[in-house]
Amino acid sequence: xxxxxxxxxxxxxxxxxxxxxxxxxxxxxxxxxxxxxxxxxxxxxxxxxxxxxxxxxxxxxxxxxxxxxxxxxxxxxxxxxxxxxxxxxxxxxxxxxxxxxxxxxxxxxxxxxxxxxxxxxxxxxxxxxxxxxxxxxxxxxxxxxxxxxxxxxxxxxxxxxxxxxxxxxxxxxxxxxxxxxxxxxxxxxxxxxxxxxxxxxxxxxxxxxxxxxxxxxxxxxxxxxxxxxxxxxxxxxxxxxxxxxxxxxxxxxxxxxxxxxxxxxxxxxxxxxxxxxxxxxxxxxxxxxxxxxxxxxxxxxxxxxxxxxxxxxxxxxxxxxxxxxxxxxxxxxxxxxxxxxxxxxxxxxxxxxxxxxxxxxxxxxxxxxxxxxxxxxxxxxxxxxxxxxxxxxxxxxxxxxxxxxxxxxxxxxxxxxxx
Amino acid sequence: xxxxxxxxxxxxxxxxxxxxxxxxxxxxxxxxxxxxxxxxxxxxxxxxxxxxxxxxxxxxxxxxxxxxxxxxxxxxxxxxxxxxxxxxxxxxxxxxxxxxxxxxxxxxxxxxxxxxxxxxxxxxxxxxxxxxxxxxxxxxxxxxxxxxxxxxxxxxxxxxxxxxxxxxxxxxxxxxx
Numbered sequence: 002x003x004x005x006x007x008x009x010x011x012x013x014x015x016x017x018x019x020x021x022x023x024x025x026x027x028x029x030x031x032x033x034x035x036x037x038x039x040x041x042x043x044x045x046x047x048x049x050x051x052x053x054x055x056x057x058x059x060x061x062x063x064x065x066x067x068x069x070x071x072x073x074x075x076x077x078x079x080x081x082x083x084x085x086x087x088x089x090x091x092x093x094x095x096x097x098x099x100x101x102x103x104x105x106x107x108x109x110x111x112x113x114x115x116x117x118x119x120x121x122x123x124x125x126x127x128x129x130x131x132x133x134x135x136x137x138x139x140x141x142x143x144x145x146x147x148x149x150x151x152x153x154x155x156x157x158x159x160x161x162x163x164x165x166x167x168x169x170x171x172x173x174x175x176x177x178x179x180x181x182x183x184x185x186x187x188x189x190x191x192x193x194x195x196x197x198x199x200x201x202x203x204x205x206x207x208x209x210x211x212x213x214x215x216x217x218x219x220x221x222x223x224x225x226x227x228x229x230x231x232x233x234x235x236x237x238x239x240x241x242x243x244x245x246x247x248x249x250x251x252x253x254x255x256x257x258x259x260x261x262x263x264x265x266x267x268x269x270x271x272x273x274x275x276x277x278x279x280x281x282x283x284x285x286x287x288x289x290x291x292x293x294x295x296x297x298x299x300x301x302x303x304x305x306x307x308x309x310x311x312x313x314x315x316x317x318x319x320x321x322x323x324x325x326x327x328x329x330x331x332x333x334x335x336x337x338x339x340x341x342x343x344x345x346x347x348x349x350x351x352x353x354x355x356x357x358x359x360x361x362x363x364x365x366x367x368x369x370x371x372x373x374x375x376x377x378x379x380x381x382x383x384x385x386x387x388x389x390x391x392x393x394x395x396x397x398x399x400x401x402x403x404x405x406x407x408x409x410x411x412x413x414x415x416x417x418x419x420x
Numbered sequence: 421x422x423x424x425x426x427x428x429x430x431x432x433x434x435x436x437x438x439x440x441x442x443x444x445x446x447x448x449x450x451x452x453x454x455x456x457x458x459x460x461x462x463x464x465x466x467x468x469x470x471x472x473x474x475x476x477x478x479x480x481x482x483x484x485x486x487x488x489x490x491x492x493x494x495x496x497x498x499x500x501x502x503x504x505x506x507x508x509x510x511x512x513x514x515x516x517x518x519x520x521x522x523x524x525x526x527x528x529x530x531x532x533x534x535x536x537x538x539x540x541x542x543x544x545x546x547x548x549x550x551x552x553x554x555x556x557x558x559x560x561x562x563x564x565x566x567x568x569x570x571x572x573x574x575x576x577x578x579x580x581x582x583x584x585x586x587x588x589x590x591x592x593x594x595x596x597x
Binding site for chain 1: 458460461462463465467469574576577580581582583
């Protein structure tokens with residue numbers, strides 16, 4: 002015990018270098034745990050976005066691509082699915098429910114998704130949780146819109162608000178559907194998924210917006226008013242993708258086979274859970290690389306600490322000689338120096354944890370709004386404890402290096418003071 | 421005469437179209453050593469679909485050329501029919517094999533002599549009394565058909581969808597996390 006207090010006092014004496022060492026260890030610990038946290042939480046958040054959907058149907062491309070654009074609103078579709086094909090598939094005897102999705106427009110940087118009211122009935126996220134409204138109800142009219150919670154919160158929208166939807170997905174758009182404003186009729190409760198950042202409107206609404214458009218821009222000299230458009234045929238010609246729920250899981254592979262070999266149109270049906278796993282397998286390499294980098298940063302931190310202590314040993318020969326003269330044994334000296342290193346690591350780890358949580362508190366809302374990722378502030382997971390344990394073990398091991406060095410110095414020097 | 425030519429042409433075209441519709445097989449990945457297992461559970465029913473290149477099962481992918489090859493195919497089909505031997509389900513679940521269908525292009529006499537790949541397809545349906553007890557499936561395919569080195573499994577259960585890779589060393593499929 003007196004050795005520990007001696008070690009701490011000696012550290013306090015060199016508080017400037019010691020605090021820098023402490024900081025480097027703390028930063029490396031925060032990085033190691035931060036990378037791990039981010040990896041885990043992004044997985045969870047992805048896995049929680051869709052639940053209860055048996056198949057996702059889109060134009061033939063890659064399964065991961067289809068998953069990303071249809072569920073996570075990342076990237077774009079290569080092609081559309083014709084309304085006819087969608088109708089045929091939706092009426093397949095094994096299909097219980099289907100949700101068509103039409104993407105491509107935006108509102109002030111938020112994606113606009115065209116769908117049907119079935120979406121609010123059948124869509125499930127996390128573990129079989131249904132969408133709920135904080136206020137209002139699903140859209141019923143052509144020019145009704147339902148907002149995700151983030152959209153309403155960030156733009157300060159209330160029920161009854163008129164919004165104008167822009168063509169394309171950019172933050173600044175040249176073309177706006179300003180002759181057909183939509184009215185907010187519902188705001189969804191927060192889900193922690195990309196849904197919170199989506200504006201939902203009916204498929205007929207999407208069709209009405211584009212009825213006087215051709216080739217991606219408004220037809221000159223032809224403006225069909227919002228009112229007039231409602232009297233026209235607003236059956237969509239195509240959709241971006243569709244989510245399917247089946248009567249029985251057993252028929253999943255059969256329906257998938259049927260869709261993948263649908264003769265009139267090249268379509269792709271994917272199992273969302275399996276596609277998500279394919280995505281992890283791909284990301285696994287990058288994740289391992291990140292983890293390896295943070296492990297190396299920790300090693301650099303530890304090496305830095307050992308270097309600092311070793312260089313200070315020469316300066317502290319006088320201190321050790323004095324300690325020896327008042328009865329300290331070489332083992333005591335060794336314990337003193339190693340103890341110093343260990344307490345640096347312990348303090349550094351604690352500081353690193355504090356730093357991590359402080360950063361999470363600050364960055365959490367930012368990450369959530371920017372990337373739709375919800376990073377939880379829970380206690381460290383068992384895996385994180387294992388990482389910390391390994392780190393402490395490694396620290397203990399390297400702290401022996403200056404300890405042994407000091408032991409040998411004090412044996413050789415004895416009580417003579419070398420300057 | 422001209423009309424006749426026209427008609428023949430039309431008939432040929434229709435036949436062709438028809439053949440296309442019947443023959444339209446998916447170009448699923450066909451990789452020797454690999455086989456696909458699709459497993460779905462709903463209620464008391466457990467369905468397992470196996471699809472493997474014929475190379476893994478009998479060692480060749482053409483229609484049988486002699487009596488030995490013919491016998492090899494017959495024997496492979498018989499082994500594959502025996503679903504109980506291929507998959508050991510948790511005994512506590514009390515599962516019964518209700519259906520076992522085995523099909524291979526090699527058995528169809530009509531199959532043209534082509535250099536194309538050929539597959540074995542099998543479908544098994546089990547009825548389980550207590551699904552809650554069904555924890556794992558021990559897959560004996562690796563032992564019975566050494567040509568199968570890797571199984572790509574797609575698993576659909578109440579707990580969601582999963583993809584698992586199994587090998588001879590890891591032939592036990594855990595159904596619950």
